[in-house]
Amino acid sequence: MFTPVQAIGRLTIGYVRNLGRMGWFILYSLYMIVRSPGSPVYILKQMRFIGTKSLFVIVLTAAFTGMVLGLQGYYTLAKFGSEGMLGTAVALSLIRELGPVLSALMVTGRAGSAITAEIGIMRISEQIDALETMALDPFKYLVTPKFVAAMISMPLLCAIFDVVGIYGGWLVGVKLLGVNPGAYFYEMEKSVMWRDVYSGMVKSFSFGVIIAWIGCYKGYFSGPGAEGVSRATTESVVLTSVIILVWDYFLTSILL
Amino acid sequence: MIRLTGVHKSFGAQKVLNGLNLEIPEGKVTAIIGPSGEGKSVLLKLLIGLLQPDSGLIEVDGECMQGLRRSQLNHIREKFGMLFQNAALFDSMSVFENVAFPLQEKTKLTRDEIRRRVLSALEHVGLKNVEDKFPDELSGGMKKRVGLARAVVLDPKIILFDEPTTGLDPVIKRAIHHLIRETHAKFGFTAVVVSHEIPEIFDIAQNVAMLYQGEILQHGTPDEIQASTHPVVKQFISGSLDGPIHVG
Numbered sequence: 093m094f095t096p097v098q099a100i101g102r103l104t105i106g107y108v109r110n111l112g113r114m115g116w117f118i119l120y121s122l123y124m125i126v127r128s129p130g131s132p133v134y135i136l137k138q139m140r141f142i143g144t145k146s147l148f149v150i151v152l153t154a155a156f157t158g159m160v161l162g163l164q165g166y167y168t169l170a171k172f173g174s175e176g177m178l179g180t181a182v183a184l185s186l187i188r189e190l191g192p193v194l195s196a197l198m199v200t201g202r203a204g205s206a207i208t209a210e211i212g213i214m215r216i217s218e219q220i221d222a223l224e225t226m227a228l229d230p231f232k233y234l235v236t237p238k239f240v241a242a243m244i245s246m247p248l249l250c251a252i253f254d255v256v257g258i259y260g261g262w263l264v265g266v267k268l269l270g271v272n273p274g275a276y277f278y279e280m281e282k283s284v285m286w287r288d289v290y291s292g293m294v295k296s297f298s299f300g301v302i303i304a305w306i307g308c309y310k311g312y313f314s315g316p317g318a319e320g321v322s323r324a325t326t327e328s329v330v331l332t333s334v335i336i337l338v339w340d341y342f343l344t345s346i347l348l
Numbered sequence: 349m350i351r352l353t354g355v356h357k358s359f360g361a362q363k364v365l366n367g368l369n370l371e372i373p374e375g376k377v378t379a380i381i382g383p384s385g386e387g388k389s390v391l392l393k394l395l396i397g398l399l400q401p402d403s404g405l406i407e408v409d410g411e412c413m414q415g416l417r418r419s420q421l422n423h424i425r426e427k428f429g430m431l432f433q434n435a436a437l438f439d440s441m442s443v444f445e446n447v448a449f450p451l452q453e454k455t456k457l458t459r460d461e462i463r464r465r466v467l468s469a470l471e472h473v474g475l476k477n478v479e480d481k482f483p484d485e486l487s488g489g490m491k492k493r494v495g496l497a498r499a500v501v502l503d504p505k506i507i508l509f510d511e512p513t514t515g516l517d518p519v520i521k522r523a524i525h526h527l528i529r530e531t532h533a534k535f536g537f538t539a540v541v542v543s544h545e546i547p548e549i550f551d552i553a554q555n556v557a558m559l560y561q562g563e564i565l566q567h568g569t570p571d572e573i574q575a576s577t578h579p580v581v582k583q584f585i586s587g588s589l590d591g592p593i594h595v596g
Contacts (some may be wrong), residue, residue, distance in 0.1 A: 213439075217434060217436060217439070218432045218433075218434065218436035219436050219437075219438055219439070221393075221398055221432070221436065222430070222432060222436040222437075222438070224396075224397075224398055224425070225396050225398070225425060225428060225429070225430040225508075226425075226449075226450045226453070226454065226502075227422035227423075227425040227426045227454070228422075228450075228453055228454075229418070229422075
């Protein structure tokens with residue numbers, strides 16, 4: 093029997109230990125990327141899985157996000173007689189904020205969960221132990237290729253999200269609601285600075301690190317059996333999404 | 349030679365090994381027998397450094413396995429091969445790729461040489477024309493054979509077998525035991541076999557150690573173990589329900 097104080101102590105030690113393990117995991121992964129990033133074949137395979145296979149969901153989400161921004165932005169700007177600024181509003185919202193965040197959340201749901209499930213299944217079926225018994229570092233084969241692939245794929249997916257979203261806003265604003273097409277793109281070109289693009293790219297790069305980090309970590313330390321993998325997958329998606337949103341706030345305050 | 353001295357291992361409140369002492373002689377087949385849940389698989393994982401003991405010493409050829417950096421531990425692990433209970437084949441790779449993987453990663457052999465060695469290892473375990481199949485297309489016995497081919501392909505000094513015949517039918521069981529004996533005779537490695545297969549295991553082992561309540565209860569040749577008068581060993585070998593081993 094534990095007293096309540098012992099139970100709180102045990103819980104706290106558990107959380108601190110987990111945090112330490114998560115910290116070790118990302119540091120060791122980054123060290124391994126520098127030391128031995130893994131075969132280009134593994135990295136390309138992962139880029140295909142994380143990047144190429146996420147394209148459909150990214151294009152779909154981006155199109156509708158841009159369209160709804162066009163719709164909402166038009167009615168807000170029309171109140172001030174500034175419909176011409178619609179292109180700026182859509183582009184800045186997408187490039188600085190919605191592009192990186194929404195594309196990261198989409199990739200988390202599609203690829204982050206799959207990364208956890210794949211590594212979790214390899215853990216419970218002793219495939220990771222098999223690598224270790226061959227005196228091979230599992231990070232080199234399972235973790236670092238995913239990190240590198242996510243770091244490269246996320247900014248590219250974000251750029252596609254931005255472009256598709258801007259054309260979604262154009263479709264609604266210009267084609268449906270009658271905003272001047274010249275004004276839409278001219279105002280956008282005038283207002284969007286290189287710094288805005290840079291901050292969006294930095295964000296999506298860091299979100300790529302977070303997706304690979306939590307996805308791999310949760311799979312690597314997945315609990316036993318199908319239930320353990322299922323729990324790890326759910327925790328991975330929830331934790332990645334929360335960390336992305338919290339990290340986005342801090343990064344925005346630094347990059348503003 | 350592998351030597352374990354005063355090895356303790358617990359998982360939370362559950363004590364698994366309780367000051368275990370054991371010497372595993374070089375070049376022979378040593379079988380670890382004992383009731384389920386007594387820590388036989390844990391013992392194998394300790395031997396290869398997948399788990400660390402809470403206290404005690406594990407030495408492989410005079411080198412201590414504790415407190416090593418990953419690179420030092422990997423240096424010792426290069427002496428080992430392991431056949432897992434469920435074979436632990438990489439499910440995203442074909443049979444050929446599974447067996448070729450250690451050769452590709454640990455040697456500088458040419459592609460042709462790797463191919464020759466993989467096919468020879470597969471042939472030795474009695475498998476032909478399965479190179480392009482994936483693990484989920486194989487039967488349990490075939491998976492074990494591929495796992496054995498992968499374990500021997502680097503010609504290791506020590507091979508650990510974790511319940512190599514669990515879940516197989518009697519004919520396949522006998523075939524796997526025969527294969528272990530043949531492979532051992534051909535390659536001359538030190539083998540540690542964790543098994544429940546009584547009395548078949550006595551035919552392939554030169555040494556048998558009975559693990560019970562976290563300690564080695566008895567250690568000797570198969571004949572000595574079979575002639576044992578210790579009530580626990582007697583009950584385990586006979587499979588009787590009456591005796592000091594409680595079921596459930």
